Amino acid sequence: EAQVTQNPRYLITVTGKKLTVTCSQNMNHEYMSWYRQDPGLGLRQIYYSMNVEVTDKGDVPEGYKVSRKEKRNFPLILESPSPNQTSLYFCASSFRSQLAGGYNEQFFGPGTRLTVL
């Protein structure tokens, strides 16, 4: 089954304790992205990756790191989590557009609910 998986689904941690949220897709997609969802703010992009070893900042990258060493995986790293990073996180993937003005449907993972105390 084609899917995007995230782990863990739920995580409660304390301020300053490094954590990693994993994301994996089995569709051979080049493009992967992380979003955070907060009440009243919708989803905002944190980081994205156009392909292996190619990553770039989204709209709210502060306090996050990512890496893309393999095509299928795109982990989100919080080196020193703070309470304002308490949120619902979504990973998404798609084929990369080959032409400017192109479109490829994004597939979303089930989400990771993170609480930082």
Place this chain on the structure above:
Amino acid sequence: AQSVTQLGSHVSVSEGALVLLRCNYSSSVPPYLFWYVQYPNQGLQLLLKYTTGATLVKGINGFEAEFKKSETSFHLTKPSAHMSDAAEYFCAVSDGLTGGGNKLTFGTGTQLKVEL
């Protein structure tokens, strides 16, 4: 820069009544427009999309939306609401350019409540 405005963070309708969720966008180029639905404790599911061609787009579960360029709108409708439609709905836009053509900019969401 793109942006999406969803009017009404909460909408309540009676079962069987018309559902209308409003979405206005801004984009410097012809946009791609999307509606996603999020059921409680689940991820986002694509309801429908507008890329090119016919401006009236039909999606899953009886939903449809019409792209109106002159009004910069992409409102979501369903003729008759069902209890199972209760969820949060997000409108999103992509310009096909930013982020290699894949970046989605989301609205703040509309929580739909369906009452008996």
